[in-house]
Amino acid sequence: MQSPVKSVIKMRGLPSLHLPLSPNSPQRTISARRALSSVRAPPFPRESSWALKTGAAAAGACCIYAIDQSHSQEQVNITRTEGSFLQQPSFSLVQDLAQEAKKSLIQRCMTKSCVPASNHHLSYKGINFRSISPQRAHRIIAALHSGKILDGATLMSLSNAAVEAFKSEPTVLDLRKAGDNITVVGDVHGSLPCLKKVMDLVGSLEDGGILVVAGDYVDRGEHSLEVFCTFLLLKLAYPNSVYLLRGNHEDNEICAEYGFLDELQEKYGYETEGGGIWEALSDVFASLPLAAKTETSLILHGGLPSADFQLADLEAIDAETRFSFKTLTDARTPAEKLIEGVLWSDPSSHDGISPNERGYGIEFGSDIAKDFLDRHGLKYLIRAHEHVEQGSQLLDCGEGKGVVTVFSTANYPFGEGTNAGAILKLDQKGDYESISFSYSDASILDAFRYLDTDSNGMVARSEFLAGIEKLNQTLPEEKRLKNAEEVYNILDQRKQGQVDLDTFTQFFQRSI
Numbered sequence: 001m002q003s004p005v006k007s008v009i010k011m012r013g014l015p016s017l018h019l020p021l022s023p024n025s026p027q028r029t030i031s032a033r034r035a036l037s038s039v040r041a042p043p044f045p046r047e048s049s050w051a052l053k054t055g056a057a058a059a060g061a062c063c064i065y066a067i068d069q070s071h072s073q074e075q076v077n078i079t080r081t082e083g084s085f086l087q088q089p090s091f092s093l094v095q096d097l098a099q100e101a102k103k104s105l106i107q108r109c110m111t112k113s114c115v116p117a118s119n120h121h122l123s124y125k126g127i128n129f130r131s132i133s134p135q136r137a138h139r140i141i142a143a144l145h146s147g148k149i150l151d152g153a154t155l156m157s158l159s160n161a162a163v164e165a166f167k168s169e170p171t172v173l174d175l176r177k178a179g180d181n182i183t184v185v186g187d188v189h190g191s192l193p194c195l196k197k198v199m200d201l202v203g204s205l206e207d208g209g210i211l212v213v214a215g216d217y218v219d220r221g222e223h224s225l226e227v228f229c230t231f232l233l234l235k236l237a238y239p240n241s242v243y244l245l246r247g248n249h250e251d252n253e254i255c256a257e258y259g260f261l262d263e264l265q266e267k268y269g270y271e272t273e274g275g276g277i278w279e280a281l282s283d284v285f286a287s288l289p290l291a292a293k294t295e296t297s298l299i300l301h302g303g304l305p306s307a308d309f310q311l312a313d314l315e316a317i318d319a320e321t322r323f324s325f326k327t328l329t330d331a332r333t334p335a336e337k338l339i340e341g342v343l344w345s346d347p348s349s350h351d352g353i354s355p356n357e358r359g360y361g362i363e364f365g366s367d368i369a370k371d372f373l374d375r376h377g378l379k380y381l382i383r384a385h386e387h388v389e390q391g392s393q394l395l396d397c398g399e400g401k402g403v404v405t406v407f408s409t410a411n412y413p414f415g416e417g418t419n420a421g422a423i424l425k426l427d428q429k430g431d432y433e434s435i436s437f438s439y440s441d442a443s444i445l446d447a448f449r450y451l452d453t454d455s456n457g458m459v460a461r462s463e464f465l466a467g468i469e470k471l472n473q474t475l476p477e478e479k480r481l482k483n484a485e486e487v488y489n490i491l492d493q494r495k496q497g498q499v500d501l502d503t504f505t506q507f508f509q510r511s512i
């Protein structure tokens with residue numbers, strides 16, 4: 001018998017996993033989510049959500065990668081691209097993975113639970129989120145931004161209130177009478193420093209201004225939950241000033257792949273799915289409206305779904321129908337295909353219509369956009385969905401018309417890119433101003449919150465040094481912290497090998 005091929009699977013943030021994979025295995029791909037549900041058969045230990053997450057993600061990652069039978073590849077670097085498609089796993093393969101994962105990872109991780117201690121959970125029993133006051137919403141948001149999370153029951157009641165609010169809104173919001181002070185925010189993708197920067201730039205919601213967020217709250221970043229809950233709380237506290245649209249990541253297949261499900265499992269453990277949190281949040285995603293129109297602009301996440309797109313066709317989709325589409329990755333009906341296009345399409349420098357490399361939606365040229373804008377008496381199509389170097393970008397369609405992209409995550413992804421983030425200030429005439437920001441604008445203090453990578457309130461030396469190294473890469477030379485070791489030694493005077501996050505924060509507040 002041929003000995004099994006040993007592959008070392010490396011995945012971002014996960015330990016290497018050595019797996020004997022049968023060379024006779026057919027090429028298979030699988031989603032981490034489906035791997036997770038399959039490996040439940042021999043259940044992972046419940047004690048450690050981190051282990052569960054790691055085992056499942058690693059199992060998924062192994063399977064996602066097409067295993068090349070023709071050579072015994074020693075190292076496989078997992079890369080995932082948006083729009084990759086995943087098929088049903090072989091159960092035996094998943095079982096093998098689960099067995100290995102149990103041996104090498106799960107047992108190792110049994111001792112370490114990453115479910116945050118209960119003092120990191122915020123519980124609001126009996127709160128009616130449908131009528132939450134702005135003051136109370138801001139207090140909860142401040143707590144979320146300082147490392148707390150809502151407990152499961154509170155998160156469920158927030159989600160239920162949000163679904164009720166969004167289902168009362170039409171699929172295309174009518175903001176034609178909403179005044180001249182409209183702010184459009186693009187993808188925030190789970191970045192807490194960028195969310196804070198965006199909120200600073202948006203300013204007060206008390207003065208009659210309107211905030212439209214064009215989707216992609218979750219995935220990529222490490223704080224999708226905090227970002228999404230912040231916007232939900234703002235929506236519920238300011239129902240007639242804040243409008244949230246659905247992005248292509250607000251889709252329970254996509255965000256199971258790109259980080260949000262993993263994050264929930266880390267924060268809520270095994271109860272994420274069993275306890276209904278996942279379903280509740282999937283419902284919120286599906287209830288979101290899809291577009292907003294002003295006198296002169298249409299705001300949506302992706303773009304035009306077809307060359308002959310009529311806005312009336314999107315308006316004709318009622319809340320109950322859109323709510324039935326938890327994912328758009330398997331669009332079959334005309335309504336699903338229309339929504340898929342709205343959420344996934346991109347403008348292109350090539351005229352006409354072409355296939356979209358993402359695997360969903362289309363690419364449309366300025367000629368197609370111009371025709372759409374002319375037919376609807378509009379000046380701009382305003383959309384998010386793509387990171388652009390300056391944070392916003394205009395595709396000029398001529399005659400004062402165009403497609404404007406706005407993306408509100410700087411240095412995307414993971415603080416590693418070079419792009420600025422931006423928001424747009426827009427009036428009913430269609431005049432707009434783009435305000436951009438960089439990641440390093442998000443203050444160094446905010447960045448310290450990232451040091452506590454296992455969210456237990458304590459920062460170990462290794463976490464600190466790794467965090468500072470990562471942070472330094474995003475900062476200009478003069479702002480870099482060069483004596484990280486010394487700083488750590490000063491703060492860890494009792495040589496315990498860990499320092500609480502508040503100590504760091506206070507130290508840097510004093511020294512800045």
Ligand SMILES: [Mn+2]
Nearest residue numbers: 216247248385
């Ligand atoms: Mn997107």
